[in-house]
Each structure stands twice: as structure tokens, then as C-alpha cells.
Amino acid sequence: MDEATTRTLTPTRLPDRAGADRATLDALLDEVLVAHVGFTSAEGPLVLPIGFARDGDRLVLHGSTGSRWLRVLASGVEVCATVTALDAIKVARSAFESGMRYRSACVFGRCTVLTGVEAERALEAFTDRVLPGRTTEIRRSTPRELAATLVLALPITQWSYKSSDGFPEDPAEDRAGDAWAGAVPLRTAYDRPVPSPDLREGIAVPASVRALAVPPTR
Ligand SMILES: Cc1cc2nc3c(=O)[nH]c(=O)nc-3n(C[C@H](O)[C@H](O)[C@H](O)COP(=O)(O)OP(=O)(O)OC[C@H]3O[C@@H](n4cnc5c(N)ncnc54)[C@H](O)[C@@H]3O)c2cc1C
Numbered sequence: 001m002d003e004a005t006t007r008t009l010t011p012t013r014l015p016d017r018a019g020a021d022r023a024t025l026d027a028l029l030d031e032v033l034v035a036h037v038g039f040t041s042a043e044g045p046l047v048l049p050i051g052f053a054r055d056g057d058r059l060v061l062h063g064s065t066g067s068r069w070l071r072v073l074a075s076g077v078e079v080c081a082t083v084t085a086l087d088a089i090k091v092a093r094s095a096f097e098s099g100m101r102y103r104s105a106c107v108f109g110r111c112t113v114l115t116g117v118e119a120e121r122a123l124e125a126f127t128d129r130v131l132p133g134r135t136t137e138i139r140r141s142t143p144r145e146l147a148a149t150l151v152l153a154l155p156i157t158q159w160s161y162k163s164s165d166g167f168p169e170d171p172a173e174d175r176a177g178d179a180w181a182g183a184v185p186l187r188t189a190y191d192r193p194v195p196s197p198d199l200r201e202g203i204a205v206p207a208s209v210r211a212l213a214v215p216p217t218r
Pocket of ligand 1: 008009010011012013014084085086100102103104106159160161162
């Protein structure tokens with residue numbers, strides 16, 4: 001948490017699970033591809049998912065200039081962007097003690113609009129974040145495409161982090177019983193790439209995709 005704030009950045013419940021250094025935060029932000037961004041819209045609270053990339057000390061978001069909620073974010077309203085990595089299901093001897101292993105973070109602040117070369121650079125950073133090296137394999141965005149894209153930056157200044165690890169903490173009377181307890185780790189993995197139905201024959205799977213996925217069949 002880098003910046004003085006009046007916001008509560010430590011959970012009331014299990015505060016020992018909260019807090020991290022910036023490197024730990026960055027590792028989570030560099031692993032997770034989707035953020036859920038919440039703000040107060042004219043119609044009430046709204047939280048929507050969006051792909052994002054960390055670009056140094058900011059999160060970069062983008063979408064259509066016609067997007068209603070992105071235009072609200074562009075106006076500088078307060079937002080909270082939450083990212084979550086679900087690592088395991090904790091199976092306790094009771095429903096009460098069951099839970100999840102996770103790492104999660106909230107980044108608070110106001111978005112600014114990036115334009116021109118800065119916007120183009122941020123979009124390239126996003127593309128290479130999702131598929132490292134992809135920008136070297138494809139054409140540059142056209143001025144028309146760039147004009148149709150709203151690029152937002154959310155500074156990483158106010159943030160909180162929380163994680164849950166380990167195993168269920170069942171009380172002694174449950175540990176004496178016959179119910180199984182443990183954890184079931186969970187991971188997200190890429191599968192074989194599937195060529196588009198309209199892909200011309202003879203076009204090989206590019207290096208960026210090969211690096212990401214298990215070996216393709218074609
Ligand atoms: C995958 C997953 C599953 C979860 N399942 C449950 C569940 O079933 N029941 C449950 O009670 N809780 C669950 N949590 C934890 C939940 O997100 C809250 O941390 C928890 O409910 C504590 O709330 P609180 O009232 O203490 O938080 P508050 O006191 O309201 O939080 C104060 C501040 O702490 C920070 N903070 C709180 N929680 C988090 C967080 N998770 N990540 C980052 N910053 C945070 C925020 O800055 C917030 O403003 C889950 C979290 C994850 C990621």
C-alpha cells in the first residue's frame with residue numbers, strides 16, 4: 001500500500017491474511033488476465049470483468065469508444081479493480097471450515113485516458129502481455145482501429161492484497177472424526193490451439209502461440 005489513504009485497506013476478518021510487498025502484488029497482476037472493475041454508476045453499483053495488463057506502475061484497460069461503462073471510467077470516477085487467482089479448494093471436515101486457497105488484490109483509484117503514441121504503446125503492451133511476442137507477428141493497428149479504441153490507465157498507488165493458503169483448520173472434535181480433509185489444487189492451463197475455420201492452408205502456428213499452448217496438432 002504505497003499511498004496515504006482514508007480508505008480501509010485491511011480486511012476486518014482474518015487480517016493476518018492481508019498485506020504483501022509490491023513484488024508479490026505485481027506477481028499476481030502479471031499472472032491473472034481478468035480484472036473485475038467496480039464503480040458507482042448512475043443506475044447503482046456495477047462490477048464488470050475486463051482483460052487487463054500491468055504496464056509498470058499502472059493497469060491498462062481498453063475497449064470500444066462506444067462502450068458505455070468504459071466511457072464512465074474515462075470520466076474519472078472512483079473505481080476498484082479486483083483480481084483473483086483461485087488456487088485450491090480446501091476440503092474441511094465440516095462445511096463451516098471449508099474454503100478456498102486464493103490470492104486477490106484490489107487496486108483503487110481513478111482511470112486516465114491514454115491517447116496517441118502512449119495509447120498505442122499501452123495496447124501493444126496489452127497484446128504482448130496476453131501473447132508474448134505477438135506484436136512482432138502481426139500488422140500494426142490502423143489509425144481507424146486506434147480511433148475506435150478507448151485506452152485507460154489505472155495507477156497502482158492504493159491497493160490491498162489478501163491470500164489464503166494451507167489446509168482447513170478443523171477443531172479437535174472434528175479431527176477425531178471420519179470425514180476426509182485436505183486440499184484440491186486447481187490450475188488454469190491452455191489447451192491445444194484450434195485453427196480458425198477460415199485459416200488458409202499452410203500457415204504455421206506462430207511462436208507466440210506455440211510458447212503458450214501445448215503442441216498443436218496442425
Ligand atoms: C476466491 C475467494 C473466495 C472467498 N470466499 C470467501 C467466503 O466464502 N466467505 C468470506 O467471508 N470471504 C471470502 N473471501 C474473502 C473475502 O474476499 C474478504 O476478504 C472477507 O470476506 C473478509 O471481509 P472483511 O469484512 O474482513 O473485509 P473488509 O473489512 O470490508 O475489507 C477492508 C479492506 O480490506 C481489503 N480486502 C478485503 N478483502 C480483500 C481481498 N479478498 N483481497 C484484497 N483486498 C481485500 C480491501 O481493501 C477492503 O476495502 C474469499 C476471497 C476469495 C479471493
